[in-house]
Structures are given as C-alpha cells and as structure tokens.
Amino acid sequence: MKKIFTLCFLFLLSAVSLYADKTSNLFVIERSKNANVVNYDAVLTDAGKINEQNPIDAYWLLYAEKNGEREELSAFDKKAYGFQTTYNKEKGNFNFVLKAVKEKPMVLDLYDNVPKAVIKINDIDCFLEKVYIESKDGALGIPKVEYYELFGKEVSTGKEQQQKILVK
Numbered sequence: 001m002k003k004i005f006t007l008c009f010l011f012l013l014s015a016v017s018l019y020a021d022k023t024s025n026l027f028v029i030e031r032s033k034n035a036n037v038v039n040y041d042a043v044l045t046d047a048g049k050i051n052e053q054n055p056i057d058a059y060w061l062l063y064a065e066k067n068g069e070r071e072e073l074s075a076f077d078k079k080a081y082g083f084q085t086t087y088n089k090e091k092g093n094f095n096f097v098l099k100a101v102k103e104k105p106m107v108l109d110l111y112d113n114v115p116k117a118v119i120k121i122n123d124i125d126c127f128l129e130k131v132y133i134e135s136k137d138g139a140l141g142i143p144k145v146e147y148y149e150l151f152g153k154e155v156s157t158g159k160e161q162q163q164k165i166l167v168k
Helices: 002-019 075-080
Strands: 024-031 037-042 056-062 067-074 083-088 093-100 106-111 114-121 124-137 143-154 158-165
Touching: 024 056, 024 114, 037 114, 056 083, 114 143, 114 158
Parallel strands: 024 124
Antiparallel strands: 024 037, 037 056, 056 067, 083 093, 093 106, 106 114, 114 124, 124 143, 143 158
C-alpha cells in the first residue's frame, strides 16, 4: 500500500510540474523599509514565448521575516507595486507600466530568447535589473516615497546605468 501511495504521489507531483507556468526573473523592487523585495517574473509558454494573457507574475520575497519565502501581493500592495501590461500585436511585445514608476513606461520583449524589461535610464534604453525605493513613514504609518533609483544595463553596450529620481 505504501508503494502505491508513493507512486501516486510522484505521478501527481510530476503532473503538477509539467503544467506549471515557467517563469524568468525580470527585476526586483528593493525598499529602504526592510529586506523584503517585490519580484517581477515574465511568465513563459511551453514554447518559450511570453504568455499573452498573463505576461507578468509579481510577488513578495520575504527576506526580513520568513527566510525569503514567497507571498502573493495583497490588494493593498497592488496599489503601490501593481502593474499594467498591454500586448502590442504590431510589434509582438508588451507595453509595461509599474504603478510605483508610472512616468517610466517599459517594453517587455524577448532578447536572445530571454525576457527583458526595457526602460529609459538617463534617456538610454536599458534592461531594468532593480528599482530601489527610499521612503519615510508618513501619516497613519503609510510610507511616503522620497526618491527611487533605477538600475540597469544598456541594451546596446551592457554598460551599467543608474538614475535617481526625486518624488515631489
């Protein structure tokens, strides 16, 4: 009986992993508040293309309190760390905007079969690697963003770029 249970469990585990979405990390948002980060992954089809219906998976990695465990973004979290994507049929890529960085739209596309988010850093097209948000506690404990920094590498040369943007 134990062998049958083990075989059933292994079959179920392989079936789940067979149909699970594949993802590829795009970038993270780090914050001054604590070590927790918001991770953004591109969701890929079995053919290695970006999933048109569900291109991005965003979630917490809780380094501050749970050894880096994954936790889904709450409805409240999505107001700050949510995003919007629109498929561009003409170009075959995605327009991608973070709520935290609305004034810096991005393009999500494949580069050498690897998904990348391209953003302007210092007016240069860059692959986004990280956003750092500096905030202070405001009214009712709601953080007030003082500035954010974008970190990435130039699409054309691979040179590192960084830009600090003050929030008014």
